[in-house]
Amino acid sequence: MRVCETQAEFEQVLSQLKLTPCPHCKQVGRLIRHGFLRGYDDQHPRRKTVRAQRVFCSNRNRAGGCGRTFSVWWADKVARLFLTAESLWTFLVNSVATGNKRQAFRELNSGLSESAPYRIWKRFREAQSAIRTALAGLCEPPKLASQQAAEHTLAHLKAAFGDHFCPPVAFQVRLQARFM
Ligand SMILES: [Zn+2]
Structure with missing residues (x-):
């Protein structure tokens, strides 16, 4: 898990995935985006907003990764909670x-x-x-x-x-x- 304080930091972390070592196997160049975690919260009760980005250490097509995932979170979101x-x-x-x-x-x-x-x-x-x-x-x-x-x-x-x-x-x- 990685927690970012601001949207800018969140985007920066995601833009550098290819240069970032996998937190599990430490290999570089294997991480790819793997879908968002979205949810409602009290600031956005009618529209799901992005809470986290799931990241996959790709082991497909001989990519060589470990196949594990982790997520990059925004710090104002709390997992499985409707409140910010x-x-x-x-x-x-x-x-x-x-x-x-x-x-x-x-x-x-x-x-x-x-x-x-x-x-x-x-x-x-x-x-x-x-x-x-x-x-x-x-x-x-x-x-x-x-x-x-x-x-x-x-x-x-x-x-x-x-x-x-x-x-x-x-x-x-x-x-x-x-x-x-
Ligand atoms: Zn890995």
């Missing part, structure tokens, strides 16, 4: 601040069902230990009195990426990994 990373961050911050997930979600005006905030929160909860392990490599977690795990995770994200407009975007770019 920015909306997700707003939802998480407001949920923790108010203790009211349903209301925090409603304020996004995403048009998603009433059960969506619980589903998304569950995914975040399950991702938290991986997020905090990754963050621990960047900076110490801030000391908080709170017993709430989510509050610690958000504070740790802010400590690591507080100067960025959207810490989950910064997380994905810096760590080249999925936020959740």
Whole structure:
């Protein structure tokens, strides 16, 4: 997986595939585009937009590649999620601040069902230990009195990426990994 912060970077990465070593087998000159991953999100509820480009290390026609794939992502997209990373961050911050997930979600005006905030929160909860392990490599977690795990995770994200407009975007770019 490769995560790009901007559209320009995304396009640049794709334009240089022929010069880029395969992340699996390290051979150069084998990578080809292999279809887009598209999806709806809250910024584009009616039209699917490109979330990622799949890339194939071609082993067809004796191309010599390893046959594996990976994907190049935009950092404001979160895999299998209708919310952009920015909306997700707003939802998480407001949920923790108010203790009211349903209301925090409603304020996004995403048009998603009433059960969506619980589903998304569950995914975040399950991702938290991986997020905090990754963050621990960047900076110490801030000391908080709170017993709430989510509050610690958000504070740790802010400590690591507080100067960025959207810490989950910064997380994905810096760590080249999925936020959740
Ligand atoms: Zn390969």
